Amino acid sequence: MSSWLSVFKETIIDLRKDDLSAGPHNVKISNAVSSLNFSNGQTEDARNFIEVAEIGNNVTTLEESCFANCGNLSVVYSSPNLLYVGDYAFKNCSSFVYADFLDSGRTNPLVRIGRQAFMGSNLNFARINLKGGEWTGSSDDSSVGEEAFRNCKNLIQVQFTGANSIEDNVFEGCENLVSVEFNNRHSYFGSSAFKDCTRLKTIAIPPKTYMIPERTFQGCTRLRNIEFQEYEPSLVTYLGDYFISGCTSLTSLTLPASMDDLSYFSDNTFSGSSIKRLKLNGLTMADITLNLGGDETVDERTYDAR
Numbered sequence: 001m002s003s004w005l006s007v008f009k010e011t012i013i014d015l016r017k018d019d020l021s022a023g024p025h026n027v028k029i030s031n032a033v034s035s036l037n038f039s040n041g042q043t044e045d046a047r048n049f050i051e052v053a054e055i056g057n058n059v060t061t062l063e064e065s066c067f068a069n070c071g072n073l074s075v076v077y078s079s080p081n082l083l084y085v086g087d088y089a090f091k092n093c094s095s096f097v098y099a100d101f102l103d104s105g106r107t108n109p110l111v112r113i114g115r116q117a118f119m120g121s122n123l124n125f126a127r128i129n130l131k132g133g134e135w136t137g138s139s140d141d142s143s144v145g146e147e148a149f150r151n152c153k154n155l156i157q158v159q160f161t162g163a164n165s166i167e168d169n170v171f172e173g174c175e176n177l178v179s180v181e182f183n184n185r186h187s188y189f190g191s192s193a194f195k196d197c198t199r200l201k202t203i204a205i206p207p208k209t210y211m212i213p214e215r216t217f218q219g220c221t222r223l224r225n226i227e228f229q230e231y232e233p234s235l236v237t238y239l240g241d242y243f244i245s246g247c248t249s250l251t252s253l254t255l256p257a258s259m260d261d262l263s264y265f266s267d268n269t270f271s272g273s274s275i276k277r278l279k280l281n282g283l284t285m286a287d288i289t290l291n292l293g294g295d296e297t298v299d300e301r302t303y304d305a306r
Contacts, residue, residue: 050073164185
């Protein structure tokens with residue numbers, strides 16, 4: 001049976017095997033702590049003693065690799081003032097299934113979830129409440145870092161209640177992901193963001209998204225529908241190369257008339273896809289050579305594959 005181990009150090013926590021020798025433990029972090037790091041000087045055995053963590057009210061930052069490789073950690077109850085989840089914070093936490101800062105009960109939004117923060121964990125649901133607001137391109141924008149949920153094999157559903165961007169490869173290899181919901185403030189997808197999400201069937205592109213880069217949905221073999229939500233004028237100016245390559249169930253795509261300011265739309269934008277019909281819905285883009293997947297029509301006008 002797990003016991004509670006209270007930690008009352010004043011700054012960054014540095015738990016070592018001696019602190020956890022009678023494990024397993026549920027770890028409670030006191031309100032005196034503001035920044036949390038369990039990574040320095042620990043052995044793998046020490047990390048495996050931690051099963052549940054309850055984080056004090058003054059913790060605003062989970063530092064880099066804070067709980068990484070804690071193989072038996074399953075639940076984290078966070079500080080209501082938590083703002084930053086560091087790079088690799090829960091990487092390879094193979095038993096990790098729940099964090100309250102990834103749920104709807106949280107009052108204060110996060111600012112950033114770091115690179116590979118949950119990569120390889122056992123999460124099956126995440127409601128991500130980030131600060132949101134208008135995209136500025138600065139480090140103050142709220143974002144989900146590269147590969148943050150990569151290879152979370154049991155992740156089924158994700159909801160964003162606020163965010164500016166998700167960076168490269170964030171959900172790559174989440175093979176059971178079936179549902180992703182964005183809020184209307186979302187602005188940017190990274191390359192390969194949903195690569196090899198083989199159970200994803202439909203996705204709605206938020207209206208203020210300005211860029212869909214290369215290989216965003218590559219290998220999403222069950223993806224049947226991409227809905228570009230209307231916004232006047234559309235902010236989407238970039239459709240990257242191979243962005244639906246390997247999407248073998250996606251045979252038709254409609255680009256809304258509001259998307260008339262595309263500045264990047266190349267011969268390879270649809271390469272490797274199974275698109276047979278590309279509906280431009282009144283767009284006036286210049287005629288270009290498109291490498292599509294079969295014979296098709298364009299526009300209410302349709303492009304012939306060449």
